[in-house]
Amino acid sequence: QKEVEQNSGPLSVPEGAIASLNCTYSDRVSQSFFWYRQYSGKSPELIMSIYSNGDKEDGRFTAQLNKASQYVSLLIRDSQPSDSATYLCAVTGTYKYIFGTGTRLKVLA
């Protein structure tokens, strides 16, 4: 069974701090990696996508991918209370998507 593992949290960080969210996956042939943010009762919205090893930055968000270690992470700089949500890691190889169960982030004002 192909899996994507995330710490369920909650991860609590003070406002203005860096939040670090981690994800590991089991399928070595995975090609594409995504981070989604989901507020309670709402649909997931894409934060970042990453396809090759290394870092990818977009505003306050940085995604990091290490295929050798089967590890993908998301850093949120200058965390804001509005960042409080559940963050879902998703992995896809050919057509099938596997989601982690999500990490709940709480940013304390």
Place this chain on the structure above:
Amino acid sequence: EAQVTQNPRYLITVTGKKLTVTCSQNMNHEYMSWYRQDPGLGLRQIYYSMNVEVTDKGDVPEGYKVSRKEKRNFPLILESPSPNQTSLYFCASSPTAGTATYEQYFGPGTRLTVT
């Protein structure tokens, strides 16, 4: 506005009464998919479609049917709903290039209760 729409948004039904949840996207995406989300279990893929008339099972297809007769629509059919299908359902679409799929865009969700 580029979007994925689902109907109905909320549905309460009884065991065994056939129902269809519709999904439509206006982004000309080849790939569409259905998920269910349950507490503690996360998002699980039910079925997906790579293009018109091409569908395949996800991780939890039992009790569900799909069809893809047009590129924009991908309905989810529960022919004999049971209480264990009570869940929050999301439809999503994605562009593709060859066998690679990219970021998905989600509909607003359908909350289904089967009594």
